[in-house]
Structure formats: structure tokens, C-alpha cells
Amino acid sequence: MLQVTIDNHTIEVPEGTTILQAARMIGGSIVPPAMCYFSKLKGTGGKCRTCLVRVAKSSEKDARPMPKLVASCSTPVQHGMVVENTTSQEVLDTRKSIVEFLLINHPLDCPVCDQAGECDLQNLSYEHGLENTRYEEGRREFPQVDIGENIKLHMNRCILCYRCVYAVNQLTNGRVHGVLYRGDASEISTFIQNSIDNEFSGNVIDVCPVGALTDRTFRFRSRVWFTKPMDAHRDCKTCSGKAVVWMTGNDISRVTARKDQFNEVEEFICNECRFDHKNTTDWVIEGPRKIDKTSVISANHYEKIKQAAIINPVKKIIEKQAEK
Amino acid sequence: MGRKVLTDKIHIPGIETIEVYKNNGGYETLKKALKQMTPSEITEEVKKSGLRGRGGAGFPTGMKWSFLENTSVGPRYLVCNADESEPGTFKDRFLIEKIPHLLIEGLIISSFALGAESTFVYVRGEFKTQIGILSKAIREAYASGFLGKNILGTGFSLDIYVHSGAGAYICGEETALLESLEGKRGNPRLKPPFPAVKGLYDRPTVVNNVETLAAVVPIIALGGEEYAKIGVGKSTGTKLISACGNINNPGVYEIELGLSVDTFLNSNEYCGGLKNGKNLKAIVPGGSSVPILPGNLILKTANGDDRLMSYESLSDGGFVSGSMLGSGGFIVYDEDACIVRNTWNFSRFYHHESCGQCSPCREGTGWMEKVLHRIEYGHGTSKDVDLLVSIAKRIEGNTICPLGDAAAWPVASAIRHFRHEFEFHIENPEIVKNIKHHSPEKYKVAVS
Numbered sequence A: 001m002l003q004v005t006i007d008n009h010t011i012e013v014p015e016g017t018t019i020l021q022a023a024r025m026i027g028g029s030i031v032p033p034a035m036c037y038f039s040k041l042k043g044t045g046g047k048c049r050t051c052l053v054r055v056a057k058s059s060e061k062d063a064r065p066m067p068k069l070v071a072s073c074s075t076p077v078q079h080g081m082v083v084e085n086t087t088s089q090e091v092l093d094t095r096k097s098i099v100e101f102l103l104i105n106h107p108l109d110c111p112v113c114d115q116a117g118e119c120d121l122q123n124l125s126y127e128h129g130l131e132n133t134r135y136e137e138g139r140r141e142f143p144q145v146d147i148g149e150n151i152k153l154h155m156n157r158c159i160l161c162y163r164c165v166y167a168v169n170q171l172t173n174g175r176v177h178g179v180l181y182r183g184d185a186s187e188i189s190t191f192i193q194n195s196i197d198n199e200f201s202g203n204v205i206d207v208c209p210v211g212a213l214t215d216r217t218f219r220f221r222s223r224v225w226f227t228k229p230m231d232a233h234r235d236c237k238t239c240s241g242k243a244v245v246w247m248t249g250n251d252i253s254r255v256t257a258r259k260d261q262f263n264e265v266e267e268f269i270c271n272e273c274r275f276d277h278k279n280t281t282d283w284v285i286e287g288p289r290k291i292d293k294t295s296v297i298s299a300n301h302y303e304k305i306k307q308a309a310i311i312n313p314v315k316k317i318i319e320k321q322a323e324k
Numbered sequence B: 001m002g003r004k005v006l007t008d009k010i011h012i013p014g015i016e017t018i019e020v021y022k023n024n025g026g027y028e029t030l031k032k033a034l035k036q037m038t039p040s041e042i043t044e045e046v047k048k049s050g051l052r053g054r055g056g057a058g059f060p061t062g063m064k065w066s067f068l069e070n071t072s073v074g075p076r077y078l079v080c081n082a083d084e085s086e087p088g089t090f091k092d093r094f095l096i097e098k099i100p101h102l103l104i105e106g107l108i109i110s111s112f113a114l115g116a117e118s119t120f121v122y123v124r125g126e127f128k129t130q131i132g133i134l135s136k137a138i139r140e141a142y143a144s145g146f147l148g149k150n151i152l153g154t155g156f157s158l159d160i161y162v163h164s165g166a167g168a169y170i171c172g173e174e175t176a177l178l179e180s181l182e183g184k185r186g187n188p189r190l191k192p193p194f195p196a197v198k199g200l201y202d203r204p205t206v207v208n209n210v211e212t213l214a215a216v217v218p219i220i221a222l223g224g225e226e227y228a229k230i231g232v233g234k235s236t237g238t239k240l241i242s243a244c245g246n247i248n249n250p251g252v253y254e255i256e257l258g259l260s261v262d263t264f265l266n267s268n269e270y271c272g273g274l275k276n277g278k279n280l281k282a283i284v285p286g287g288s289s290v291p292i293l294p295g296n297l298i299l300k301t302a303n304g305d306d307r308l309m310s311y312e313s314l315s316d317g318g319f320v321s322g323s324m325l326g327s328g329g330f331i332v333y334d335e336d337a338c339i340v341r342n343t344w345n346f347s348r349f350y351h352h353e354s355c356g357q358c359s360p361c362r363e364g365t366g367w368m369e370k371v372l373h374r375i376e377y378g379h380g381t382s383k384d385v386d387l388l389v390s391i392a393k394r395i396e397g398n399t400i401c402p403l404g405d406a407a408a409w410p411v412a413s414a415i416r417h418f419r420h421e422f423e424f425h426i427e428n429p430e431i432v433k434n435i436k437h438h439s440p441e442k443y444k445v446a447v448s
């Protein structure tokens, strides 16, 4: 076990744990925000830089000069490491700059965005953003694209976190979704605008931290805060069938995967559950979804979810794909 | 005359062919290395030579090689970085074109030292001619038994593959290069793990620059200690410098490290001074990524010592009054050059070449370019100069790969040393709008 201290909280973690994972085990306000890392998708992280923390002291063995800002999502803990997140003004200032960078090309069209109310970028800017913008240049603009019948790509809002790219690579077996061009001209694209014809493609909507990938069957139906999330399940041959149905009155207006307190999907669901079952009779309603962002889930609990319920379904999906 | 160990034979007609190269002592060092030395003895000589990477970062080559010594069995790779795309740098192209067999000989010796049986040369895609020359030379080396199975009867086998890039500067960054070589999008990888641990196809890999690997030949021929006598202090050996800008003799020169900047700039053996009797304004000594220095600070350090062409001397003074040797792209600006325009031009390059993976570089490079463009064309505002400084500071150190720093430094250093030119542009929009930049005379009137 390795010992690490983050913002004066000390914890022991197994070898290979990243600083971000360790912070999540401690929980509470010391957890750095993560816009691109997604624990259930291998290879994500390192890109958005919102999770930067200051390593005040590394282990004796580490030859790299410290103190230094590092991406907590992709830096493994070393024994004796001392990390500062909210206790470092440098980190808070840098995070502000990162948020500024993420927003300069963002259209800020929250009033007409389906993601508003459950958007990670909105929350991040609320906590770390500047009140006014220093950006006076033009913003990049892309046409909107329909990815098949059910998914809308609104590239203007994309923060290029690459989560959807990894999701499609790891949940489906056809590599048709990726990034075209480079720099700030980069574009998410399904190869020559093919729709991703796969029963798990809808999960890109849930992994997208912003309103760049949205559910066309829900488009402009309602603001999320007027809908009521209910845990529900159905007997599904393709996935676990465990989902959240979002009710407007007595109607289901949208179906999504269940998300944990870090806004990560617990179990990926199939397109049939997500898009084709909008009648209350299709589902067994379990009860209102608890959305308790302040709860501190213990390290063990977090690990348990990760191993028992999250990694395995993905493996199952991939194996299923491989059999075909 | 400084000593030359890389380009001493390039004047010989036909040296790009294997016969002429062999007749002039070529591949003799290879025989010595493969028949009389063990791999670790070769690495030891490279360590003794003090050779530092010629691709830009100046990391000690022997140390880089020794990271591979204790790695597990199984394939390991050597990758030669010939992606040379940094504005102002054109030395690797020159070496490949003039004396391709020197690089090939260096590649074989280095592969033997590292235990690599497959070696890749990643060449910038635009270098069509040079790819042709190199490929032909490799075919000749196969035909002469220097490549392929059981080279010179020693039991060592090696294949060299030439891979053409597809037009992205970022693929010169070593991990982006490896991704590209694997057939993927050229995004730099997160480090650690470093290539020595997990490189090409997840195997231990060494990535070295063309000039670095070519220098292995004279190091083995002379012996590491003898090579280390060339140069000054920790800057051992020779360095290829590509000189351009408004000078009398632009071109590629091999210099002994430690030559004074003044001599390099003004002597007829090298740059031959500025053209048309112009005065020196500034120099970027190591390719577009390194800080620009005004004439006084490039010739003398802040302490008044002569500035030398060496790793240490060029970086003397840190970023306040120093720069870096970088990749050896020596760009000279005379009194008529517009620093704002030049900074905008560099900025445009980095904006265009950012891979777009991490937010500070993707967003910051574009932002800087747009602000610089406004200033250059007479639409700047009084807040813009400080804004640029702030953006550059926010990119620096916060990115996945050093391209972010490389984009920030030229802007920060140009403002540090030439703030008045930026302010002139902002305060005199009408003059600036009317300047045609191909008529420097008018510009000179404007800024002086």
C-alpha cells in the first residue's frame, strides 16, 4: 500500500492508483474536477487539464523536479506523495485558466441546450469560471450533424474530451467514430458521417460531459429540471436493463444510464432500452433516483461498484461483439 | 577552421553512392563496431563522448540508451526521427541528401548497440527527394551485406524501414511519431511511461534524431574520449547549424560547439554577416520554438561574456536574457524585420500544428494567433499585449507535450524584448494598416 496526502487528508491506496482515484476515495470537496477522464473507459484522461493538482512532494525515488502541476487523472500515486488541490492558489488559478480556455470557443447557448442543468462544463464554470470574458475573437463554428436517427452532434459545444471516441472504440466493434483534422479545427466525426450502427452507440450521449452529443428523441422535449428521474429496469437480452427513466408527468420523456456521484455511467445500456421503450408499461419503476452529490462514498464502496457492476458489463459487451 | 566529423566528406563527388562512400573509409567503423566491440562497449563510448540529442532537447544520448539495458527479452526498437519540420531547421534533410550512408552506418551501429533488429526512419512526408535518396542507399547497403540477415558474418541481423510522414509537425514529437508509425492519429502520448519502457508497439524503444545517430559513426571511429575533446565543456562535438534570414551565406554549417556567435554570424567561413550592410536586430538561435534574442543579448550574455554556440552559453540568463541551442535553426533578423509580423507568423504555425488534444494548447494557440493578427493589421487594443503575456503563461507547463511551450515561448520572448514594437502597432493603427510588408523601408520609418 502507498501512502498519499491530498489537501491534508492522508490515505493508503494500492499501487497503480492515480491521484484522482485516491482523491475520490477520500471524497468531498477535495476531489478535482474531471472533464475527460472516465474510469470505465480505458485510455481516457490527460487531455482537458481541469484535474491539474500540485505535487508538493513526490517519493524519494522520483527524479522529476517537484513541486509541479500534474494531471491527477493520469499520474499514479507514489509512496509519501504530498498533493495540493484546493489548498493551492496556483492550482485554483490554473484551473480558472483552463476553464477560460474551454469556454472561449464554446457557444454558451445553454438556454437552448438540452444538456443544461446536467452539464459538467456548466458546473465547472459556475465553480471555477471568470465572471467576464477576455475573448473578443470569433468562435469556431460547425454545422450540426445527425449521427443516425437517435443522436445529434452539435460540434460547436464539444470540448474534445475524446470520451465518445473511446466509448465507441471500446463498446462497439466498428471503428467509425473518431477525430478529424487537428488543433482547434478538430472535429468529432463518424467516418464520412456514417451513423454508428451499433446497439451500444447511444452511450456516447451519456459519456459526453457537455451538450455536444444529445438524444434526438428527447430534443427540445423538456428542460431536464422539469423531468423527474426514476430508477427503473426491464428484462433486456442485450444489456442489464437497469436505467433511469426521466418522467414528465406520467410520460417517459427520456431514458439514460444510471450515473454515480462523479457523473460517470454505472452500467452502459443498449439503444433499445434507451430509444425504443418510452411507455411506462415497458419498465418496472423502482422509485425516485437519489441524486445526492454531497454524499461521501467510502473507498471500498467505490471499488465494489467499479469491479462488480461496471467493468464486467463492458467486458461482456465486448465479448458478445467478438462472438459475432 | 573548426573540425568537421559529419560533413568532412560531402564535397567528394558521388559520396551519396556506396562505392565512393566505401572508397573513402565508409563502413569501416561499422566493421570495427560489429567485429571488435560488444553492444555495451559501444554504449559506453557514446556515454564517454558526451553526445547530447541533436533533435532539440539535448538529452544525453548514452544515458537514453542505457535505459534499455535492463529491459526484458523480446523485441526492442530504434526509431530515427527525420521528421524535421521546425521552421528554421533544415540540417537533417541536408545530411540525408548529401551523405545518406553516414546515417545508415550510424543506424546499424546504434541498432547493434541497442539490440534492435528492426529500425524505422520516420521521414517528413514533404522530403520526397530525400526519401528517394535514402531508400536507394538502403538498397545498396542490403546488396553489400551491411543490412539483412547475418551482417558481415557476425550473426547480427537488421532491417531498416523508411516511413513517410503525412504532413504534421506534431509527428516529430517522439510519442506522436510512434503513434503515427503504428498507423494511428499522431497525438502525443501521456508520459510516463516513456518510450524506453513502452514505445513502439509497447516495446522498449529509443527515438533519436538523424544528426545524433550519424554522430555515432565518428564517435566509434575516434573513440568517445577523443570525440569529447571537440567542443566546450558539456557541449561536446560538432553541431549542424542551418542558418537563414538576411545574411550573405545562408546554408548548413558544421561547427565545433563553443564557436562564438559573433564569429558564426560575421565570418565569411559561415554566415558572412548581414546582407547589404544592414544592422542586426535579433536572432532566433535554435529553431522557431526557442526564445528570440535582440542583437546585443545574442552576441554577449547579460554578464558581458561572449555568447557561444553551445547548450550552456545560449541558455545563459534563463528566459530573462537567454535562449536555447534547440535544433540549431539559426534565424537572423535585420533592422527592417518586423518582430510583430514574425511573432504572428510563428504563432500561426503553432496554431495550425497543435494536435488539439489538450485544452490549453488547442485553445490558447488559436487565441494568441488571432490577437497577434489583429495587432499586426492595426486592430490591436491597449490590453492586448498583457493579454498575450497572460495566455502564453497559462499554456506553458500545462500541456501534454512541449508543443504548448514551444508556442508560448516565442510570443513571451518577443514581447519581453520588443514590447515597444507591439505598442507601436497598437498606438499607430493608421500607419500600420498602410504598411506593405514587402517594403521594409517604409516599415523602418514607422518603427524608428
Ligand SMILES: Cc1cc2nc3c(=O)[nH]c(=O)nc-3n(C[C@H](O)[C@H](O)[C@H](O)COP(=O)(O)O)c2cc1C
Binding pocket: B052, B053, B054, B055, B056, B057, B058, B059, B061, B081, B082, B083, B084, B085, B086, B169, B170, B171, B172, B173, B174, B175, B207, B208, B209, B210, B212, B213, B401, B402, B403, B406
Ligand atoms: C512539437 C515537437 C516537434 C519535434 N520535432 C522533432 C523533429 O522534427 N526532429 C527531431 O529529431 N526531434 C523533434 N522533436 C524532439 C523529439 O520529441 C525527441 O526529443 C527527439 O527526436 C529525440 O532525439 P535526440 O535525443 O536525438 O535529440 C520534436 C519535439 C516536439 C515537442
Ligand code: SF4
Binding pocket: A157, A158, A159, A160, A161, A162, A163, A164, A165, A188, A204, A207, A208, A209, A210, A212, A213
Ligand atoms: S462530443 Fe462530447 S464526448 Fe465527444 S469529444 Fe466532444 S465533448 Fe467529448
Ligand code: SF4
Binding pocket: B170, B187, B188, B353, B354, B355, B356, B357, B358, B359, B361, B362, B399, B400, B401, B402, B403, B404, B405
Ligand atoms: S500540447 Fe498541443 S500538440 Fe501537444 S498534446 Fe497538447 S494539444 Fe497536442
Ligand code: FES
Binding pocket: A033, A034, A035, A036, A037, A045, A046, A047, A048, A049, A050, A051, A052, A071, A072, A073, A074
Ligand atoms: S480529467 Fe484529467 S486531464 Fe481531463
